[in-house]
Amino acid sequence: MTPRKLRLKIILLFLTLGANLFAQTSTIETQSIGNPRFNFWIDIPKEWTAEDRSANGDGFFIYGADSSLDIRVYGSLRVIDEEEEWAILTKGCKTKDFHFLDGHIGKQISCDYSLSFIRLSKDDLITFYVHGPRALIMSKLKLFETIAKSLRRGKPKIH
Numbered sequence: 001m002t003p004r005k006l007r008l009k010i011i012l013l014f015l016t017l018g019a020n021l022f023a024q025t026s027t028i029e030t031q032s033i034g035n036p037r038f039n040f041w042i043d044i045p046k047e048w049t050a051e052d053r054s055a056n057g058d059g060f061f062i063y064g065a066d067s068s069l070d071i072r073v074y075g076s077l078r079v080i081d082e083e084e085e086w087a088i089l090t091k092g093c094k095t096k097d098f099h100f101l102d103g104h105i106g107k108q109i110s111c112d113y114s115l116s117f118i119r120l121s122k123d124d125l126i127t128f129y130v131h132g133p134r135a136l137i138m139s140k141l142k143l144f145e146t147i148a149k150s151l152r153r154g155k156p157k158i159h
Contacts, residue, residue, distance in 0.1 A: 038075025040126045043150035069132035077124050101149045117148035
């Protein structure tokens with residue numbers, strides 16, 4: 001095989017893999033759930049359910065991915081110093097910037113048994129949180145990232 005043919009095969013392979021990955025994450029039928037207290041919305045797969053079981057109306061428990069996963073989305077007020085808050089949230093975890101669909105930049109925090117996507121503002125933070133077996137979380141990482149990217153303030157749908 002010539003080097004040119006090999007390069008073309010590699011390019012074709014990457015294009016095929018990329019198209020398959022995009023198809024897996026972008027064709028999900030979704031429903032929007034919103035929280036008036038913290039003014040946020042997020043899109044979850046249509047076959048999943050969300051329940052507001054909180055005592056203070058701060059968010060939702062989300063069901064449908066796998067019964068061994070604890071999935072939530074919630075708001076919380078920022079009541080301590082930002083530096084102290086990050087030390088608590090990221091202790092023993094890996095952190096990187098995360099880009100939401102509306103252009104806002106937040107954080108992705110990956111710990112041994114949890115994955116969090118955090119959208120910060122001056123007064124509060126909104127968290128999409130997944131807890132469970134690490135291998136299971138990682139097997140659904142692209143799905144969770146797609147859901148987390150939809151987290152936004154004040155709009156039922158992104159157009």
